[in-house]
Amino acid sequence: xxxxxxxxxGVISIAAMLINWSxxxxxxxxxxxRLEHKPAIWKVFFVTIAGLFSFSIDFAMxxxxxxxxxxxxxxxxxxxxxxxxxxxxxxxxxxxxFGANFLFLVTxxxxxxxxxxxxxxxxxxxxxxxVSQADIVRIHPSAAFxxxxxxxxxxxxxxxxxxxxxxxxxxxxxxxxxQSMYQKERFPYALTGVKARWGSGLVSSLYIQSDGKGxxxxxxxxxxYYRSERPLLVWETKE
Amino acid sequence: MMKKRLLITAIxxxxxxxxxxxxxxxxxxxxxxxxxxxVKVINEVLDQAxxxxxxxxxxxxxxxxxxxxxxxxxxxxxxxxxxEKFKWRVGRVDMNGSPHIWKLDKRDPSKHYFxxxxxxxxxxxxxxxxxxxxxxxxxxxxxxxYTPRIQMESPFLNLEEKPYGALPFPEEWASxxxxxxxxxxxxxxxxxxxxxxxxxxxxVGLLPQYNEKKAAEHFSSSSHSYTYSNKYLDLxxxxxxxxxxxxxxx
Numbered sequence: 406x407x408x409x410x411x412x413x414x415g416v417i418s419i420a421a422m423l424i425n426w427s428x429x430x431x432x433x434x435x436x437x438x439r440l441e442h443k444p445a446i447w448k449v450f451f452v453t454i455a456g457l458f459s460f461s462i463d464f465a466m467x468x469x470x471x472x473x474x475x476x477x478x479x480x481x482x483x484x485x486x487x488x489x490x491x492x493x494x495x496x497x498x499x500x501x502x503f504g505a506n507f508l509f510l511v512t513x514x515x516x517x518x519x520x521x522x523x524x525x526x527x528x529x530x531x532x533x534x535x536v537s538q539a540d541i542v543r544i545h546p547s548a549a550f551x552x553x554x555x556x557x558x559x560x561x562x563x564x565x566x567x568x569x570x571x572x573x574x575x576x577x578x579x580x581x582x583x584q585s586m587y588q589k590e591r592f593p594y595a596l597t598g599v600k601a602r603w604g605s606g607l608v609s610s611l612y613i614q615s616d617g618k619g620x621x622x623x624x625x626x627x628x629x630y631y632r633s634e635r636p637l638l639v640w641e642t643k644e
Numbered sequence: 645m646m647k648k649r650l651l652i653t654a655i656x657x658x659x660x661x662x663x664x665x666x667x668x669x670x671x672x673x674x675x676x677x678x679x680x681x682x683v684k685v686i687n688e689v690l691d692q693a694x695x696x697x698x699x700x701x702x703x704x705x706x707x708x709x710x711x712x713x714x715x716x717x718x719x720x721x722x723x724x725x726x727x728e729k730f731k732w733r734v735g736r737v738d739m740n741g742s743p744h745i746w747k748l749d750k751r752d753p754s755k756h757y758f759x760x761x762x763x764x765x766x767x768x769x770x771x772x773x774x775x776x777x778x779x780x781x782x783x784x785x786x787x788x789x790y791t792p793r794i795q796m797e798s799p800f801l802n803l804e805e806k807p808y809g810a811l812p813f814p815e816e817w818a819s820x821x822x823x824x825x826x827x828x829x830x831x832x833x834x835x836x837x838x839x840x841x842x843x844x845x846x847x848v849g850l851l852p853q854y855n856e857k858k859a860a861e862h863f864s865s866s867s868h869s870y871t872y873s874n875k876y877l878d879l880x881x882x883x884x885x886x887x888x889x890x891x892x893x894x
Binding site: 540542543544545546547569570571572573575576579580588589590591592593595597608609610612621623624625627628630 | 779780781782783787788789790791792793794795796797816819820822823824826827891892
C-alpha cells in the first residue's frame with residue numbers, strides 16, 4: 406500500500422519551521438561573518454528573502470503537494486539591481502535564499518514522514534485522545550435517542566478494527582427507495598468535543614453509526630472508519 | 645531638535661489613539677428606544693415604510709435588537725437595530741419579512757438568529773427551519789470518502805399565532821455549526837495548498853406548512869420590497885424547501 410502523507414500540522418510543523426529558519430540563519434550569519442566590509446544586516450536579510458522567489462512546479466509526492474524550485478528568479482532580480490554595484494557582496498546571500506527552497510522541500514517530506522509515524526492515520530487513538538468534553542448530537546431524524554457515556558465509549562473503543570469505507574454503497578442504500586437504509590442516515594450521531602492526540606494539529610469531524618458500533622472520522626486529509634465489537638453509545642431500553 | 649521629534653511622535657500617537665477610540669468605543673448599551681421613537685426613526689429613513697404599528701422591540705443581545713412592524717397598507721416589515729456610539733441606531737429596514745438569518749457574530753453560531761415577519765396572504769400557516777448538509781460519497785485514487793447527511797430541525801413555528809419572531813440557533817445546531825467551522829472555516833471558501841478545498845456545505849432552509857384551504861393557489865414569494873440600509877449586517881436569506889428534499893420517513 407503506497408505511503409500517504411499529510412502536510413504536517415501541530416508541533417511537528419512548528420518544529421520543522423524552527424529548524425528551517427535556524428539553518429538559514431546559521432548560513433547567513435556564517436557568510437556575514439566572513440565578509441570584510443560588512444553592509445547593514447537588514448540589507449543582507451532582504452537579499453536572502455528575495456532569493457527565495459523562484460519559478461517552481463507543484464507536484465504530489467507521497468500524497469503531499471510539494472514545490473520544486475526550478476529557476477532562481479529572485480537571484481536574477483537581485484543581480485539585475487546590483488550588477489554594477491555590490492553584487493559581489495550580496496551574491497552569496499541571494500543564493501542562500503534560493504537554496505532555502507530545497508531545504509523546505511526536504512524538511513517538508515521528512516516532517517510528513519515523522520508526522521505519519523508519530524500520529525498514525527490508521528489508528529483510532531490518533532483521532533480520539535481526549536473525550537472529557539465529548540457529547541453526541543443527533544444529526545438526522547432517523548437517529549434514536551441515545552446517550553454518551555464516557556466509560557462505555559472508552560471501553561468499547563478498545564475492541565475493534567479498521568474497516569473499509571464503502572461510501573458509494575452506503576450512499577446508494579440511503580438514497581434509493583427499497584434499500585435497507587432508505588431515507589435513513591448510517592451515521593446519524595455527530596460526536597462533538599473530541600480532541601485528537603496532543604500536538605498532532607488534526608481537526609476532524611467524527612460520527613457514530615446508527616447501531617453504535619462504528620466511528621467515522623472525516624477531515625480534509627482523508628476519512629477513516631473504525632468498527633467496534635460493542636456499542637459506543639447507550640440507549641435507554643424501554644420495557 | 646529632540647523636542648520637535650517628541651512632539652511629532654506624540655501627535656501621531658494621539659491621532660492614532662483618537663481614531664481607535666472613535667472606531668471602537670460605543671459606550672455601555674442603554675435601554676431600547678420606545679415604540680413611538682422607533683416608528684419615527686423608521687419613517688424618517690424609509691418613506692415607504694409608513695409605519696402603522698411596531699409589533700415588538702425584541703432585544704437579541706446587548707448591542708442588537710429586532711423590531712418588526714406593519715405599514716399602513718398592511719405590509720409586514722422588519723427593522724434591525726444596533727447600539728453604536730452611544731445610541732440605538734437602525735441599520736436596516738426591509739419591507740419584506742421573508743425569513744433571514746441575522747448573524748450577530750459571524751464566528752459564534754449561538755448568536756445566529758432566525759428573524760421573520762411572515763404571513764404570505766395566509767397561505768402558510770407555519771414553518772420549520774432545517775440545518776442541512778447533503779450526503780456525499782467519493783472514491784479517489786483508491787481512497788474512499790463518505791460524508792453523512794445532516795438534517796436537523798427547529799421547533800415548529802406557528803405563523804397564525806404570531807407571524808413574527810427572532811429565534812436563536814438551537815444549542816445542538818450551534819454545536820454542529822461550530823465543529824463544522826473549526827474544520828472548514830467560517831463560510832468563506834478556503835482553498836488549501838493541497839488541492840482539497842475547505843468549503844462548508846452546511847446550509848439552512850425552511851419547510852412551510854401550507855394552509856390547507858389555500859394550498860391549491862400558487863404561492864409566489866416575490867413582492868417588490870423597499871429597503872433602507874446604512875450598515876453592513878450579516879444577513880442570509882433562508883430558502884424555501886420542498887418536502888421531497890428532506891428525508892422524513894415516518
